[in-house]
Amino acid sequence: MLLENKLKYFEALLESAKKFKQQPREKTFFDTAIRNHYENPTTELLEFFLNPQESHELGDVFWKGFADVVQAELKQDTDVSMGQIERLERECVTHSGNRIDLMLETDSHLLLVEAKIYHHQNNPFDDYVKYAKTRTKGKEILGLILSISGKSEALNWYGISYQQLVNAVRPYLAEQMLSQPMNKWNLFAREFLLHLESYYKIQNLDMNRVQFIFDHYQEIQELQKLKTNTIKEVVEKISQQLNLMIDNYASFTKYESWGGIRFYNHAWGNLTNTTLHIREHKGETIFGVTTYILNLSEELQEEAFQILNCHEDSRLRNWKIEKYKGGAERWLCIYWDSPEPTFEAIEKLILEKARLLDQIEKTLR
Structure with missing residues (x-):
């Protein structure tokens, strides 16, 4: 009788655990290639998609989403434009030999972008700004740290998250896919956004599920x-x-x-x-x-x-x-x-x- 009661208890435990079943994340083709080297490939792809003149034929889809996120972070009026991209440089070397992940020059701003995945924010940010001043041509310099958390640990640098970027780009990409459904780069862009979202698979920890495991650890x-x-x-x-x-x-x-x-x-x-x-x-x-x-x-x-x-x-x-x-x-x-x-x-x-x-x-x- 004791064993029968135990089995009934386990049945109830399993039934209550069903609500915590995790749905498998949709895999992208990026999972097969760049999983072990996050930051450099991510920056390369950002440079590619942010450049309206690149061969992806997506125009300024990514740039418009990126600019929306920056303007929201700066709390600027949406009518204040970040300008149009004139030049992009990746791994831009400063006079001291340090490397800026991505530098975007528009007709009004010089944007310094440091892309972080799981690394600490211990870069020589002051040197980045010092170098940018030699390139600014009177344009406003903005330092941006793109990371999973969306937080900046550097003075006067703004933090934005990959999720913010994904959320901002998606509506523009959706319009693009409707107007040019046969463009193969629509698929690649969608896959890239899904890949950026995959960085949050550990961040979005279901605490109810965690507590359930802790509460029933011995029974499990x-x-x-x-x-x-x-x-x-x-x-x-x-x-x-x-x-x-x-x-x-x-x-x-x-x-x-x-x-x-x-x-x-x-x-x-x-x-x-x-x-x-x-x-x-x-x-x-x-x-x-x-x-x-x-x-x-x-x-x-x-x-x-x-x-x-x-x-x-x-x-x-x-x-x-x-x-x-x-x-x-x-x-x-x-x-x-x-x-x-x-x-x-x-x-x-x-x-x-x-x-x-x-x-x-x-x-x-």
Whole structure:
């Protein structure tokens, strides 16, 4: 009775945890390329998109959004223009050898932009301004620190956030996409904005979710332990059934780091196996079984399919050939899905395919 009450409590705990389920962030192609080197590529892309004369054909879409953010930060009247861009320089070297991330010159301002992602704001800002004064031509100098927090730690430098920039540029980009829907750079610009937003995946910490974990930490640990022990018992039971149901079957198992659990047979003398794996797909838990056959000749492949009933069994998902060790290992991989998420259905699938696999090993080798 105590165990039954415990299970009911865990059911209620899991139900209450559903509201904290995190939705996966939409990935962009930038995630595949610049994740380990944030600031330089970000500055390069900003320079590219902020320049109305560049080949992106987006005109001043990014510049208008950027200028709106700066004017809002300066609390200037929206009628006061930041001017039109005349020149952009990245990695601008001062007389002292320091580098300004991005310098934008308009017909009225000289904007110094320092782009920060996760680094501290410990740059020689005074030297940046000193150098800018030699280039100003009487224009107003503005120092801007673009960062995740949007805060400036430098005297007389204004802080703006990537999220502010994204929010300001999006409406202009939306208009651009409607007027020129076939422009490929619309997609790249959208991806870049999504990439800038990805910097906030840790900043936007859901404190209710954190508190839920803290409040139920011990119970979650118990639930994890219950899961581990239960899966171990399931594996042991299936191993026992394999030994009982198949002649001369001597089962041994291996837990893979990616979550698969392999059932081998000592009697075969090779690594052919039946593997249980549990995965999530479109919000559902899928219990899958894979038949792995090592170095079976191609001539015998169709016979193996016939024995395993591949052509008739609706549980078959697909199959493929994988080669390792320079082709010395040729694996025939056949994937099955359990029709129901029950122990009986999973056990039946594993035992059935393992028995047929035993037939293959004893007759086709």
